[in-house]
Amino acid sequence: MELKEKHERLLDENHAERENWTQILALYEYGETDDGQEVRFRFYQKVDYQPVYSVRKLNEETLLMTMTDFADSDSIxxxxxxxxxxxxxxxxxxIDVRVNYGGGDASYFNLLPYLMPEEGAELADPDEKMLFNCTEANSRRQLESVKEQIKGVKDEQTLVFLSVWQREWERNRGKGFVEFDFSEFFPDxxxxxxxxxxxxxxxxxxxxGSAGDSFVExxxxSSKITVMGRPTAGLNDYANLAIQRWDEGYELWYPTSRLSRIDHGRGMTGVGIEPHxxxxxxxxxxxEDVDLAAALKLVDSNLPTY
Known part of the structure; x- marks a missing residue:
């Protein structure tokens, strides 16, 4: 409790499950457990992140799909x-997105027909708007970024989205907060x-988080989906990061959009998207994988899910 109180601003969460102690433990050489045992904190070499997009059969009726980000539409x-x-x-x-570092929402759009029920579902919220702060500087940085993204993408649907994204930043340059028109990419x-x-x-x-939040939301x-586990990171109140880089190697990443739900007290920051x-x-x-065991038990039960 002493460390928790001392580093309350670094933790900045409303639930122990959401606290990230990595930065705090790095400040100390050792700690002590409740029963008086000393624990030495050792430094380990950081393992390079390798994205996972996989499908495997669990049994004759069930498969497991794992996606650790939505950054590479071609791989998905x-x-x-x-x-x-x-x-x-x-x-x-x-579908396992317990670890998902986000990317672009367009990367999972090809999955939507599988995810939605046959009778269909409305994905848009008429009371929800995402406003983009199209200052000259923000537009310039976002346009530089999207030009680089386009070079490495082959999927036609993602390329359409990126071209619309590029067009909206160009035509709204210098206008301040505006709502983008994505109807060309997502007409219905x-x-x-x-x-x-x-x-x-x-x-x-x-x-x-990020596109992972959007995916879970x-x-x-969908009436045929049950979400289980713990609430997501909840990063989309302020999103769509732009990057300012300096020759010295420093980078500042900052959001260029905000959701209107914030103004109505329905923001996801510190809360996330809650599971059923x-x-x-x-x-x-x-x-052991407690969550997967619970998911398989639910699949076998044929009981109402929530």
Missing amino acids: IRMMDEHKDLLESMENWI TFVKGKSEPKSIIVMTDVFC ACKK IYIPWTPLHLE
Whole structure:
């Protein structure tokens, strides 16, 4: 409790599950447990991040899809193409985005027909707006970024989105806060789905943010999806980061958009997107996959999910 009180501003969270102690523990050589045992904090070499986009069969009726970010639309499309037969034949999906570092919402749009029910679902909220702060500096930095992104993308749908994104920053340059027009990319926000899979479980945690937040929020609008685990990071109140770089190697990343929900007290900062079924984190999570076991139990139960 002493460290928690001392570093309250660094933790800045409303629940122990959401606290990140990495920066704090790095300040100390050792600690002491409640029963008086000394614990030495050792420094370990940071492992380079390797994104995961995978599909594997858990049993005859259920598959597990894992996506650790939405930054590479081409890899996600390739994953879907390679496992097309499996995706369209399995009755139950479990999607793991407990660790998802975000990227672009367009990267998961090809999944929407699988995620939505056959009768369809409305993804847009008429009372929700995202406003982009199109100052000259913000527009310049975002346009520099999108030109680099376009060079490395092959997926046609993502390229359409990026071209619309580029057009909106260009035509709104210097106008301040405006709402972008994405109708060319997403003309109909009412999306009808496929018959398979019949049911989907999405596993979430606080390490799922940005486009991961958006993905989980979209999933909650589908009647055939149950979200379980812990609330997401909740990073989208202020989002769409721009980068200011200096020759000395310093970088400042800052948001260029805000959601109108903030003005109505419905912001997600510090709260995240809440699951239908909450599974509290316990030390047992360090030893076994508690969430996946609960998901498989739910798949087998045929009971109402929430």
